[in-house]
Amino acid sequence: MSNALGGLAGRVAFVDLSRNRVRLENSGKYSWLIGGRGLGAYLLFQELEPSTRPFDPDNLVVISPGRLVGTECPQANRTSLSSKSPVTSGTGYSNVGGSFGYNLKRAGFDAVVIHGKSEKPVYLWITEDSIEIRDATHLWGLTTSEVVKHLRELESKVSVLSIGPAGERLVFASAVIVDEGNAAGGCGIASVLGSKKLKAVAVYGDKEVPVSNPEKLRKLREEIISRMEKSNHVKIHKTRGSVGRVLPRFQKLSMLPVRNYEDDAWDESKLNKLLEGILRFRVDVKGCPQCFMQCMNVLEIRESRYAGTKCVGLQANAGYGFGPRFDIDNPLVVIKANALCNELGLDIDNAATIISWVFELYNKGLVNREEVDNLDLKWGNGEALLEMLKKLAYRDGFGEVLARGFKQAASIIGRGSEYYAMHVKNQGIIDSVRTAIAWGFGHLTSVRGARHLDGSPTTEARDYTPTQSLELFGVPTASIQTVYEGKAKLVFWFENFKAVTDSLGICYFATYWGNALELLGPKDYATLYQAVVGEEISPDELLLIGRKIREYEKAFNTIHANFTRMDDMPPPRVFVEEVKSGSLKGTKINRRKYEEMLDEYYRLHGWDEDTGFQKRETLEELGLHDIASKLERFGKLIN
Structure with a gap:
């Protein structure tokens, strides 16, 4: 195996529930988009036709841990789930922690791709180098903790990814739950699993995931842990959790x-x-x-x-x-x-x-x-x-x-x-979007619809100096809450950063998004990637890969959900109603400034300002000829 394949378990498993078959492929062919979310975005774009509906057997669910997961890389433990979303009819992805991805990689698999539909409830039983499709009739109807209990009676060490009664009933607001409480929410991916009659995936593995330079990774790990142990942010997070820190x-x-x-x-x-x-x-x-x-x-x-x-x-x-x-x-x-x-x-x-x-x-x-x-x-x-x-x-x-x-x-x-x-693309807006311009804009332009774990920065809740802001994000206004200038660029930066984060499998709480400079940023990503994968890469090159992943997701939305500029607009209410109390009483979103911000956002992406469609010139500059060709076939490419 070449050094450039470090961090790969080696195989992608394609599970056809209709035919009760498992096919294996070498995962190296998919490594150019890192792994995790990047792999999911690529497979959805390449494999699904727009005529495929979310609950059709031909829809895919891609379960893919990040590239660094399964190694000793600090904070690398996240798994992406990707599918055509029943909520939006466009790209759907979610990201979950817990020990599932760690075990899947160490069982020898970089991803499991679910296809087809079983005639009866089933679950997957994955151990080292082995995948079995088993009868889950006795598990159908159980809550997620009951499923975990039953499957751990067979093997106490398994990590369990499961759906509950909501997913079984194809509820759009359903979530996939890993073990006791890690959730892959948004996009209704649990309901897609429910439509396929897949109740759970249980996995245990203890194989080593290859690392190109173990000694370098060990030193980086020690340095990062030392930084985090000294962080007041981490101390508050440990003692009060995000609920006690954020609210x-x-x-x-x-x-x-x-x-x-x-x-x-x-x-x-x-x-x-x-x-x-x-x-x-x-x-x-x-x-x-x-x-x-x-x-x-x-x-x-x-x-x-x-x-x-x-x-x-x-x-x-x-x-x-x-x-x-x-x-x-x-x-x-x-x-x-x-x-x-x-x-x-x-x-x-x-x-x-x-x-x-x-x-x-x-x-x-x-x-x-x-x-x-x-x-x-x-x-x-x-x-x-x-x-x-x-x-x-x-x-x-x-x-x-x-x-x-x-x-x-x-x-x-x-x-x-x-x-x-209050929704965008049929996905509910959980956060306030009127009072922190970039935070709100990231929600409203999210490719999967109204989620804060995409391009929404938390910088407006932190006191970065203009100099720090300019050095880190390319704009001086990252912490100025109600200013519109520079916020499109800030969201653009965080979108690309998050796509890389999800593809590496790093927890977003442990990064710049977590609001502390001692946490992980693009430079850390590059050095960790080099140590694990064995390939020299710069922070900017990683962010460029993040941008390419976003282009696949954007194109999928355009082709499958027919989204245009109008789908990046907020509900009219936020233009009309003012905040009634608190430090920003009287605030509402200025429509003219929002439209100008959206124009700038599209220019940064190289997309058409009038329609929001992608341009041939941009895609060819990025080397994404497959996207340009497919968009042209469906009449959705701007020449």
């Missing part, structure tokens, strides 16, 4: 979505009650392999009607998704809501956004109590939230209306409900 900062900056989207700042006393209550139930913390941040809260409720509830996770998005978004300051409800999502296989972001929309419709008199199964959806009613989560997961009653996302639900409800439906 107070977002409150101060008016970046919390309150009562769906009625406001962007919450009552301070409610926030304090919620946060301190959550941390009071913290009994432990967990981390992924090679992780030194330990971001996963382990929470246990030992009192009240929720006694016995255990929850692993509860990141910041769950805190504000089930807290201020519903005006709920009861920590027991928020913990229980997160635990339900883990068990039922629900995506916190899409579940919280679509249910809070219905709460707002109810409070504005656009739906009545009888229509919502006699639930009282007044703001602050935690019991109603928990019941709606169950109804959504099981498509029970009003949950059936919400099961296919905002667009269909708004068409059923009508009565002006679409104005309050």
Whole structure:
């Protein structure tokens, strides 16, 4: 094996559930886009025709750990899942931690590509150099923790990726859950697995993943760990988790979505009650392999009607998704809501956004109590939230209306409900997008629709000097919250950075996105890549690969979902309604400035400003002739 193949386990497994067959390919042929998310983007673009619908057997689900996963590379533990999304009909990808990717690589596989549809429920059993398709009839209908329990009775060391009742029922807001609480949310990939009757994938491996220069990797690991151990950011993250670190900062900056989207700042006393209550139930913390941040809260409720509830996770998005978004300051409800999502296989972001929309419709008199199964959806009613989560997961009653996302639900409800439906490309907007320009712009232009783990930078919540900002990101305004200038370039930089991050398999919390300069950046990526892979590469060359990955995802959207410039526009509400309280009271998005920012964003990408379509000149400069050829075939290329 050549040095340039370092970090590869060696094989990609193509699993055909219709024919009950497994075919193996050498993974070296796919290594030019690094691995992880890059591999998924490439396979989706090359293999799927636009006539393929998300729940058709021909749709793929690509499960691909990053290139550095399975080695001793610090913070390398992430796995990408890619598919044609039922939520958007375009590119769908999600990224998950836990020990699944680590085990998959060490079992000898760089990716598992799922195709076809089984006649009965099945699961995959993967051990070193072996993949079996097994009957899962006895697992169908179980919650995710029940699946883990059953499969670990066969082998205690397996890591389990599974879907819950929501994925089985093809709910768009479903999530894939790894082990006890790591979630691959967004894009409805769990529902694609449900359509294929694939309940779970269990894997265990202990083979070494080849590393080109183990001694260099060891030294880099020691240096990075030393930096992180001295970091105040990491210390706060370990003691309070992302929920305890992020929510107070977002409150101060008016970046919390309150009562769906009625406001962007919450009552301070409610926030304090919620946060301190959550941390009071913290009994432990967990981390992924090679992780030194330990971001996963382990929470246990030992009192009240929720006694016995255990929850692993509860990141910041769950805190504000089930807290201020519903005006709920009861920590027991928020913990229980997160635990339900883990068990039922629900995506916190899409579940919280679509249910809070219905709460707002109810409070504005656009739906009545009888229509919502006699639930009282007044703001602050935690019991109603928990019941709606169950109804959504099981498509029970009003949950059936919400099961296919905002667009269909708004068409059923009508009565002006679409104005309050806060989504982009049918994907719910979990965060505030009015008060931090780049943070919001990254959500709104996300290729998979309204996700903050794409191009949204967190720099506006940090005090970078103009000099630091210019040196790191090429703009002096990274930390100036309400300024539009330079923000398109900032989002462009973070989009490319995140695509590389996902393809290497590094946790985003441990990078510049985590808001501390002692964390990992492009220079670290280049040195780690060189040590593991054995190929010299510069930070700029890595970011260029990230840009190419984004071009594949963009082209897939154009061909499959017919997205144009209009699909990068926010809901009209953010142009109309001002923030009502907090430090940025009176703020709303300026439409003219937003349009100008979008123009600049397209120019940076080399895309057409009028349509948002890709240009032949840009694609040929990037060497992406296959994209240009396919776009031309479908009449979606600008010459």
